[in-house]
Amino acid sequence: xxxxxxxxxxxxxxxxxxxxxxxxxxxxxxxxxxxxxxxxxxxxxxxxxxxxxxxxxxxxxxxxxxxxxxxxxxxxxxxxxxxxxxxxxxxxxxxxxxxxxxxxxxxxxxxxxxxxxxxxxxxxxxxxxxxxxxxxxxxxxxxxxxxxxxxxxxxxxxxxxxxxxxxxxxxxxxxxxxxxxxxxxxxxxxxxxxxxxxxxxxxxxxxxxxxxxxxxxxxxxxxxxxxxxxxxxxxxxxxxxxxxxxxxxxxxxxxxxxxxxxxxxxxxxxxxxxxxxxxxxxxxxxxxxxxxxxxxxxxxxxxxxxxxxxxxxxxxxxxxxxxxxxxx
Ligand code: ASP
Numbered sequence: 001x002x003x004x005x006x007x008x009x010x011x012x013x014x015x016x017x018x019x020x021x022x023x024x025x026x027x028x029x030x031x032x033x034x035x036x037x038x039x040x041x042x043x044x045x046x047x048x049x050x051x052x053x054x055x056x057x058x059x060x061x062x063x064x065x066x067x068x069x070x071x072x073x074x075x076x077x078x079x080x081x082x083x084x085x086x087x088x089x090x091x092x093x094x095x096x097x098x099x100x101x102x103x104x105x106x107x108x109x110x111x112x113x114x115x116x117x118x119x120x121x122x123x124x125x126x127x128x129x130x131x132x133x134x135x136x137x138x139x140x141x142x143x144x145x146x147x148x149x150x151x152x153x154x155x156x157x158x159x160x161x162x163x164x165x166x167x168x169x170x171x172x173x174x175x176x177x178x179x180x181x182x183x184x185x186x187x188x189x190x191x192x193x194x195x196x197x198x199x200x201x202x203x204x205x206x207x208x209x210x211x212x213x214x215x216x217x218x219x220x221x222x223x224x225x226x227x228x229x230x231x232x233x234x235x236x237x238x239x240x241x242x243x244x245x246x247x248x249x250x251x252x253x254x255x256x257x258x259x260x261x262x263x264x265x266x267x268x269x270x271x272x273x274x275x276x277x278x279x280x281x282x283x284x285x286x287x288x289x290x291x292x293x294x295x296x297x298x299x300x301x302x303x304x305x306x307x308x309x310x311x312x313x314x315x316x317x318x319x320x321x322x323x324x325x326x327x328x
Contacts, residue, residue, distance in 0.1 A: 001200045001201075002198060002199070002200055002201065002202045002297065003200075003297055003314060003315045004040070004043035004044060004049075004052075004197070004198060004199050004200050004314075004315060005043075005197065005198045005293055005297045005299065005312065005313070005314045005315075006036060006039040006040055006043060006052050006053070006056060006195060006196070006197040006198075006312065006313055007036075007195065007196050007197075007291040007293055007299055007301065007310065007311065007312035007313075008032065008035055008036055008039065008056050008057075008060065008193070008194065008195045008291065008310065008311050008312070009192075009193065009194050009195075009241060009243055009289070009290075009291045009301070009308055009309060009310045010028070010031075010032065010060060010065065010066045010192075010193050010309030010310070011066065011067060011192045011193070011243045011308070011309055012243045012244055012287075012288045012289040012303045012305045012307065012308035012309075013244075013287075013288075013305050013306070013307065013308075014305065014306050014307070015305070015306055015307030015308070015309070015323060015324065016306050016307065016324070017324060020323070025323065027065060028065060028309055028321075028323060029321045029323070031063050031065055031066075032309060032310070032311035032319070032321040033311060033319040033321050034059075035056050035059045035060055035063070035311070036056070036311045036312060036313040036319035036321070037313065037319050038055060038056065038059055039052045039053070039055060039056040039195060039197065039313065040052075040313040040315075040316075040319070042055050043197060043199055043200065044315070044316060046200060047199065048199050048201070048203060048205070049088075049089065049197035049198055049199040049203045049204055049205035049233075049239070050086065050088045050111075050197075050203075050205040052195070052197040052199065052205070053086065053195040053196060053197045053205045053206060053207040053239075054086055054107055054108070054111055054195075054205075054207055056195035056197075056207070057084070057086075057107040057193055057194065057195050057207040057208070057209050058105050058107055058108060060193035060195070060209070061104075061105050061106065061107060061193065061209055062104075062105070064146050066192075066193045066309075067149075067192055067193075067210060067211045067212075068082070068084070068106070068192060068193045068209040068210050068211055069082070069104065069105060069106065069144065069209065069211075070104075070143060070144055070146070071144070071146045071148075071149060071211075072144045072149065072210075072211025072212075073149055073152070073153065073211040073212060073213065073214040073215075073216075074149060074150065074152075074153035074157075074214060074215065075212075075215070075216050075217070075218050075220075076157065076215045076216065076217055076218065077218050078153065078157070079101065079141065079218070080101060080141060080144040080211055081098075081099045081100070081101055081211075081212060081216075081218065081219075081220075082097075082099075082100050082101070082103070082106045082144075082209070082210070082211055082212075083096070083097065083098045083099070083100075083106065083209070083210050083212060083221060083222060083224045083225040084096065084097055084106035084107045084109065084110040084207070084208065084209035084210070084224065084225055085097075085110050085206075085207065085208050085209075085224060085225040085226070085227065085230065085231040086107060086110045086111050086114055086205070086206070086207045086231070087205065087206050087207075087227060087231055087232060087233040087239075088114070088203070088205050088233060089203055089204030089205055089206075089233035089234050089235040089236075089239055089295075090203045090204075090235050092233075092234060093114050093115075094114055094120050094227050094231075094233075095110045095111055095112065095113030095114025095115065095117070095119075095120060095121075096110050096113060096120060096121045096122075096225035096226070096227065096231075097109045097110050097113060097121070097122055097123065097127040097131065097225060098121065098122075098123045098124075098127070098221040098225045099123050099124045099127075099219060099221060100123075100124070100127050100128050100131070101128065101141055102128055102138045102139060102140070102141060103128060103131050103132075103136055103137070103138060103139070104136075104137040104138065104139045104143065105136065105137065106209050107207055107209045108131070108136045108137075109127065109128075109130075109131035109136045110207070110209075110225070112130070112131050112134040112135070112136055113127070113130070113131075116134050117130065120227065121225065121226075121227075123221070144211070149211075149214075152214055153214055153215060156214060156215045157215060192208065192209070192210035192211075192224060192243040193208070193209050193210070193243075194206070194207060194208040194209070194224075194230075194231070194241025194242065194243065194291060195207050195241060195291075196233070196239040196240060196241050196291050196292060196293045197239065197293070198239070198293050198294075198295065198297050202235065202295055203235055204233045204234070204235050204238070204239035204293065204294075204295060205233050205239055206231050206232060206233040206239040206240055206241045206255075207231065207241065208224045208225070208230050208231040208241045208242065208243075209224065210222065210224040210230075210243075212224075212246070213246065222246025222247070222249075222250070223242060223246035223247070223249035223250045223254070224242075224246065226250055227256075228253045228255055228256030229242070229246075229249050229250040229253055229254060229255060229256070230242045230243075230246065230249055230250075230254075230255060231255060232255035232256050232258075232259060234259050235295055236259075236263065236295075237258075237259035237260075237262040237263050237294065237295075238258055238259045238262055238269060238272070238273075238292050238293065238294050239292065239293050240254075240255040240258050240259070240273075240290050240291070240292040241255070241290065241291050242254055242255055242288060242289070242290045243288050243289060243290075243308065244281070244286060244287050244288010244289060244303075244305070245285065245286050245287050245288060248281055248284045248285055248286025248287070248288075249281070249286060249288065251284050251286075252276070252280050252281055252284060252286065254276050254280070254281060254286070254290070255290065257272075257276050257280060258272045258273050258276050258290070258292055259272075261275060261276070262294070268298075269292055269293075269294040269298045269299075269300050270298070270300050273290055273292045273300040273302050274300070274302050276290070277289060277290060277302040277303060277304050278302065278304055281304065282304060286304075287304055287305050288303060288304070288305060288308075289301070289302055289303025289304065289305065289308045289310075290302065290303075291310060291312075297314070299312055301322075303325075306324070306325065307323050307324045307325065308322075308323070309323055310322050310323075
């Protein structure tokens with residue numbers, strides 16, 4: 001029997017000690033620890049990696065601290081459009097939804113697509129109808145509202161740029177200006193969420209869920225629901241969930257590339273994930289990070305930003321939570 005392991009992330013970006021109050025920091029550590037513990041409980045009870053990753057992401061979606069589900073960011077039209085994906089490493093089964101607006105837990109909709117349809121990716125109203133028919137809870141759009149996210153959007157609406165929710169000093173589509181762009185929401189850092197897990201039976205799984213990027217164009221789909229870009233799992237190599245500038249992760253097929261490096265070039269999990277995060281992604285302006293786990297239970301959590309909300313738990317050991325690049 002393999003010792004089960006789970007890791008989660010809550011987004012990467014300009015997260016500095018100076019920008020996060022001690023109270024907020026403590027809230028993030030507590031939320032991350034609680035959610036990893038819930039994932040560990042699933043695994044330690046004999047649950048599958050897929051069940052544990054789905055459950056962890058469901059809890060992250062419900063937590064307003066993170067940009068997924070309740071607490072998601074706003075589009076340029078002041079709405080929420082959510083993306084999510086799950087993948088099972090044992091058989092490469094996967095499911096995803098994009099641009100959904102009324103599903104409480106997009107990750108459960110992604111799982112329904114995987115298990116109850118013959119497709120991999122459903123989008124928009126048809127995805128919502130499919131999920132509702134299959135028992136996924138619906139909500140009115142105001143469920144996703146949080147004052148912090150709304151204030152953040154009000155600061156950038158009308159500008160022709162979209163911004164990473166948790167990385168206010170970077171911008172995905174803006175023209176470069178000489179002056180540095182000020183953080184739009186220095187007091188509240190949120191993030192896309194994800195989980196990767198290895199179960200007692202040696203199976204890997206990954207799940208990712210997001211509201212995308214603040215002020216994004218309606219209809220924009222990022223990397224999170226795209227297999228191989230923002231989410232990937234294959235028992236032969238790795239389970240990965242990504243966060244960051246989605247277009248760059250799509251253009252480099254970042255999560256799949258980590259597995260490919262391991263399969264074809266014989267790289268270790270550490271080598272492969274660091275090469276993608278510190279070499280491949282920056283070449284196309286990609287900023288962010290990944291959480292990755294291999295079939296031996298090795299973990300890699302590299303990121304090329306100032307911080308990444310992250311946590312992991314092995315077997316019965318207490319969860320470990322981290323935010324910044326170096327330990328406090
Ligand atoms: N990767 C996400 C997206 O582009 C954003 C994030 O990770 O915060 O939709």
